[in-house]
Amino acid sequence: MERIISGINGLDNLVNGGFPKGHSVLLCGAPGTGKTIFGLQFLYTGAKNHNENGLYVSIEENPNKLKAYAKEFGWKDIEKLENEKKLEFLRVAPNQRKFDVAEAVKQKVQDINAKRMVIDSLSAIYLAFEDITQFIYSFVNLIEELGVTSIFITDSPPGSNELTKDGVSEFVCDGVIHLQLHDVSKAVNRTISIKKMRGTSIIPGMNSLKFTESGLEVEEYKAFY
């Protein structure tokens, strides 16, 4: 099976060498767990190091803010990659969501020949739909048909063990990665767990997720107090 290198150091070891190509991966976590940075790093690494073009579909945040975050990690050539059509940001406005988001995404993936995509977030898109379950099934299936390896970001309810509010997307997507924050006195432990990854063996359980100067990194879990 062909693998897609995640771009997050230490993560590919947990999924036997990378995400299976063309698969849909749900990235869920409560607010502030690092989902957006993870998505940016996945696309930046793909465009920069693996010649895999990427599309970032943003509902929640203005792409200019996303680019500013990227620069904090030294990913300074993000605009150059954009000019070369290796990286593209698609802002989906609230009134656009309901009617043609799937079509707009499909068009862009084909335009730039995207191999990687991030949807930030699935939970923000489905708010506009009455039948959320139906929307999730049809949207994820449509994206899977494009053959692009995708990360679907979704909110987890804070302070609960549930992965998603919808209770559906974790079943629909091929893979599920859960990010968590654990408050410890005045510090915080950030963790990452692979809940499932169809078609490949995984190392389950919690690992540490760290912010470094150059982005996120996975390390063996060591709780600190």
Ligand SMILES: Nc1ncnc2c1ncn2[C@@H]1O[C@H](COP(=O)(O)OP(=O)(O)OP(=O)(O)O)[C@@H](O)[C@H]1O
């Ligand atoms: N350069 C950095 N160095 C250290 N920590 C950072 C840095 N950039 C972001 N963070 C931490 O990451 C958190 C936000 O990351 P991110 O925006 O990826 O989270 P998110 O899961 O997408 O949140 P939301 O659900 O609100 O969209 C911030 O609250 C901050 O604590």
Ligand SMILES: [Mg+2]
């Ligand atoms: Mg975010």
